[in-house]
Amino acid sequence: MAEEATLERVSKAILERARKEAEAILEKARKEAEEIINKAKLRRKSEYEKESSKIIGAAKRKARAIIVQAVLKTRKEIAKTKYDIIRDIVEKAKKVLGKRKFDVEKSLRNLLLETIHMIPSEKVLVYVNPDDVKVIEKIIEKENLRNRVEKVLADKSISGGIIVSSVDGRFRIDNSYEARLEMVLSRIMPKLSRELFGE
Numbered sequence: 001m002a003e004e005a006t007l008e009r010v011s012k013a014i015l016e017r018a019r020k021e022a023e024a025i026l027e028k029a030r031k032e033a034e035e036i037i038n039k040a041k042l043r044r045k046s047e048y049e050k051e052s053s054k055i056i057g058a059a060k061r062k063a064r065a066i067i068v069q070a071v072l073k074t075r076k077e078i079a080k081t082k083y084d085i086i087r088d089i090v091e092k093a094k095k096v097l098g099k100r101k102f103d104v105e106k107s108l109r110n111l112l113l114e115t116i117h118m119i120p121s122e123k124v125l126v127y128v129n130p131d132d133v134k135v136i137e138k139i140i141e142k143e144n145l146r147n148r149v150e151k152v153l154a155d156k157s158i159s160g161g162i163i164v165s166s167v168d169g170r171f172r173i174d175n176s177y178e179a180r181l182e183m184v185l186s187r188i189m190p191k192l193s194r195e196l197f198g199e
Helices: 002-099 104-116 130-142 177-197
Strands: 124-128 149-154 161-166 172-176
Touching (some): 002 177, 104 124, 104 130, 104 161, 104 172, 124 130, 130 149, 161 177, 172 177
Parallel strands (some): 124 149
Antiparallel strands (some): 124 161
16 A cells, blocks of 8 residues: 555656656747747848848939939930921021012122131132022122132032132132031020020
């Protein structure tokens, strides 16, 4: 009887110890599992943040690229529009000159007198539009310039005005309407651009 009681106490003690050890093992396992889960959560959060940051970074880069492209396209469009406006102005000016609704004789006279004295040679050649040959010949006679003008030559490439050169071709002054228009445009274009486009 005493042996049975002792055996029972020993059994209970062993069972209690086993139960405590099992609980300790379970608690340890629970803590380890919790730690693993927490680490996994942190890792997932970190990876999510990295991925999220990567996605946001890529989106920002793409957005910047789109903005840059839009700015470049807009600048190109504005530049083209400006070019078209200026070209239209130039074409209208050329048409006005082409219609020649002004005193052609007076214009040619002024251009000839302005140009002929700038050529440092005894004799000069005068180039004009074929329609202006008779007019310029008349001016040369009126202004007593026959001793200076070697020859008057018709040039279809000149819409109006004159080109004067030395006989040997070393000196040449283009006082055609086209050249004068280009000269005027080069002077007024910056101002015109400021007035039209606020630049």
